[in-house]
Amino acid sequence: MIGPSEKNRPMEYDIDALDQGVAEVDDLHHEGIRTMGRDVLELHAETRKALGGTSRRQFLVRSGLTAAAVTIGSVTLPMSSLFSAALGQTVDDGTIAAFAASIEYAAVKAYTIAAATGKVTGPALDAAKTFLQHHQQHGDAFAGVSGGKATKNPNTTLVNQLGPSLTSAPDQATILTIAYQLENALASTYLFALQSLKDPGAQKITASILPIEAGHATVIGNALGYTPADDGSRSAARKLIPSFQTQDGFFDQSKYPA
């Protein structure tokens, strides 16, 4: 971790948990490289479909590719990919915004649970409270452009998956590892959403939130020791700050219904 002074070091590390977290992120990284290409293919597919050509879905059926999974803490989440059943369906902006609001409120719930464990303390707790407030504002912003489709309820599926993992986490580092991956997944989700949103207002809100989530992930990752000044043996720096934001590990609307 790098920071202004020793007093701001927020935690003691559980080396095993941290190591596991690094390994998980390593998996995410490699999956990201794989899916990035597909993201590009999808962009081309959109053009092709408009021209009356082969659909991306047809291509996928022929190629026989399957979806992957991502682990957040001890929870294995279905990793949305461009092979999602939701892909290709026409989803209106209001529905996307309502979904985004639900996962933001789930993030609020997750940080609330994390704080209630009593295992997150000091500067890490301060950061968690700040991020919680950000997510509340993000949820409200998405709800505001949902055309009345959003509720104030957190995404049930996501809360049900994250809640037990957070409450059973043995230490602060494990909780922060979950939060780190959650924030990255949110950033990825909004990049994915930008492909589909039509309304400029919804696009702007999404684009204004995406970097904030990426920033949250960076702050948490830095606190966990994923720094550019890492020894490089596991390429931690590249995971903390990739050259390009990707859709790696985004939340699939079809698997996390609002």
Next chain:
Amino acid sequence: MDVSSDAVRRELREIEAQHQAGMKPMKDLVEHLYEDDYDPQTRDDFVTGGLNRTRYLKVGSVAVATAAIVAACSSSAKSSSAGGATTTVVGSSTTAAASADPQDVLALKTASSVEELAVVVYQTTIPLLKSDTYKSVATLFMTQHKDHAQLFEGATSQAGAQPFTMPNPVVKAQVVDPALPTLKTDNDILEFALTLEMSAAATYFSTVGALTDAKLSYAAMTVGGTEWRHVSLLKAVLGKPVDPAKDAFLTTTGAVPFGTGVS
């Protein structure tokens, strides 16, 4: 934590390895295009024309992200020719060049100029940093700005325009040149870097809703997300607090207007 030069070299080797790994998605892309329904001439045009024009790009994520922008440009071309008797296809750079929206091209040039400026700033200030840790952070950021510049320069070329490969002259003259002699400490340098990074992120955010093709904004935000990671890490290094009320949304404050110094 100090970092040895060996560690920095290892980091650079990893970056190169990642670039090499990025070849796989590009290979997938090419294979996919070959698998499509396009006529043979169209495929040949893409492979011998469109793809070859990326030869000045490094392989890997830069090339892949460039492809995203190229797809956007191609989409623009497609849209603008809709309804007519057209054979416009992905990778037909001639058509894309003829149809690229001038505002979109201006945004691409502005973006590359901002990235080139960031590279120059880091090149100039890294030797001045006393902390090895900060040097390694700045070196990583500089490398990523090079990636971003190449992305936008490649996309500009694909759009049929001359890439802007110089640091933004207006921002350099008005902001950077006067500031550089005043940067005496590591904190001074990091504070200045923070300002530049925030401006870059705001610039990319300003593309959203402002360009003809929304997919260009999508591509810009793949960079904007990373710039804000830079911002967040620099804030952490500098001990700057994140405001629960004010810092929940990125704004266009500090954005470089499209066309500044590049038109």
